[in-house]
Amino acid sequence: MRFIDKLRSFFYGRYGIDGLYYALMCVFLVLWIARLFTANTVVSVILLVLQLAAVGWMFFRCFSKNIYARRRENEFFKKIFRSIKNFFVLQKNRIRDRKDYRYRKCPHCKAMLRLPKREGTHTVKCPRCSKRFEVKV
Ligand SMILES: [Zn+2]
Structure with missing residues (x-):
């Protein structure tokens, strides 16, 4: 061999x-x-x-x-x-993305969302769990 x-x-x-x-x-x-x-x-x-x-x-x-x-x-x-x-x-x-977006966690499913940076408080609908929550950006 x-x-x-x-x-x-x-x-x-x-x-x-x-x-x-x-x-x-x-x-x-x-x-x-x-x-x-x-x-x-x-x-x-x-x-x-x-x-x-x-x-x-x-x-x-x-x-x-x-x-x-x-x-x-x-x-x-x-x-x-x-x-x-x-x-x-x-x-x-x-x-x-710090100038144009904010990253926030969904309080329901903990998914990380990239949100456009706008003044004031907004209602966001999570694309993963479809639940709505308030976000202050
Ligand atoms: Zn969610």
């Missing part, structure tokens, strides 16, 4: 690489850079242990044959990552 065939048979049925793998790699690199600028030995050792844990988890997930569990972990990670990303996108849009 050739080496490439052995390698292929080893990787058959393994989970492989996904978004959480790349996130752990980023954590590893950030910890590595932090460790370069750390003069304290205790903090450096703690960062090294965290680095090794990140690498260990990366390889464990990559070579795992329990694909269902690894996929669930990745879905959980993606859900958290998406909510963090959406928060920053909303902040960016609020800054971009």
Whole structure:
């Protein structure tokens, strides 16, 4: 059996690489850079242990044959990552639209609405839940 065939048979049925793998790699690199600028030995050792844990988890997930569990972990990670990303996108849009629009939450369904900036109090109909509420812009 050739080496490439052995390698292929080893990787058959393994989970492989996904978004959480790349996130752990980023954590590893950030910890590595932090460790370069750390003069304290205790903090450096703690960062090294965290680095090794990140690498260990990366390889464990990559070579795992329990694909269902690894996929669930990745879905959980993606859900958290998406909510963090959406928060920053909303902040960016609020800054971009600050002259013409106001962002307000619907008190009924908590949907974020972009409302035109007008003086006074207005009645707004939420496009998601179709309920009306007062907004002072
Ligand atoms: Zn609503």
